[in-house]
Amino acid sequence: SQTIHQWPATLVQPVGSPLSLECTVEGTSNPNLYWYRQAAGRGLQLLFYSVGIGQISSEVPQNLSASRPQDRQFILSSKKLLLSDSGFYLCAWRAPGLAVNEQFFGPGTRLTVL
């Protein structure tokens, strides 16, 4: 069966510090991968998606970047965090192709920028 991992689970960082959040998926090959952010009291905002190694698409301009160095690894980064980067970050995967449409989420990372 497929599983998705995210770490760390929680993170408190000062403004201006760098960020690296990691997501890995097991039990599937060539998944579509996604990074979302849920701000307090808001819905899920798509940040980045990737359909393959090195292929990253950004949904909204922001202070963050993403990379996919391996097939089942997705990394969310920032060089200098802003207060507005605080939120709950979720990684999700979806099977490649068009047959299956369900997206499955990881446990999330709670980021607090002080």
Added chain:
Amino acid sequence: DQQVKQNSPSLSVQEGRISILNCDYTNSMFDYFLWYKKYPAEGPTFLISISSIKDKNEDGRFTVFLNKSAKHLSLHIVPSQPGDSAVYFCAASARRFDSSGTYKYIFGTGTRLKVLA
């Protein structure tokens, strides 16, 4: 422009009764709809989905109804249980018309369901 709307931020239901969560959408290009359940500090858990070519999909206590003409879908939980208390997100997906060959997902803001024992 919010393409997927969950207009009720919260809902309280007595245990054993029916919970009905609603979702409206504006984009007729959406071809698949999903419901997720989310507990605090956890990732959303997939519950049930429906293709736009259907009007009903049932899985145990969960049934999703789709009314394409009204651009409305609803999730029915019968009977409701205290463990169903969570935030429920509605999501809609549409095929991306770019070289990625993947889907775009738009989420509503969620409805907090509280099932009272």
